[in-house]
Amino acid sequence: MAEQSAGLPSQRQVIELLDGEFARAGYDIEDVVVDAGARPPRVTVVADADGGLDLDAVAELSRIASTLLDDLDSAPYVLEVTSPGVDRPLRTDTHFRRARGRRVELTLNDGSTLTGRLGELHEGVVGLVVREGARGALTVRDVDRDSITKAVVQVEFSPPSPQELELAGQTGGET
Incomplete structure (x- = not known):
């Protein structure tokens, strides 16, 4: 059994327990953070x-996670299920694909x-x-994906123009 921090499940245990059910529900686990130093301890x-x-x-993913993690014999902790957040750096092709149409x-x-609106990723090239x-x-x-060292979605307070969305390969309903 994997070593646990202060009686909490390990990152690996959480991923192993949840990954299959999350995938069946149509979701990917991007990260698991086990914070024994938080008060109360937290698994995110x-x-x-x-x-x-x-x-x-x-809510559905929280219910699934809670049900599966309740079977572990561990110290009490707060379970949090969340999205990556707008400030998460884009690192993988999947991140770039999911951010299409967003300002980066x-x-x-x-x-x-x-800085521009993210278009399609095709054969290692990102349209911006x-x-x-x-x-x-x-x-x-066109920007070679290999030439990008950092990519971050920018917060927008007004909707993009239809022309920008069209050039990014999207219609207004997809962002």
């Missing part, structure tokens, strides 16, 4: 899916940054809708 399960997580999904800031391996030229015309710039 970060999950995601192509359509994201709404409150109903969080990319840091490239030469140290430069690009950017404004270029004196008039700020929208265009799609």
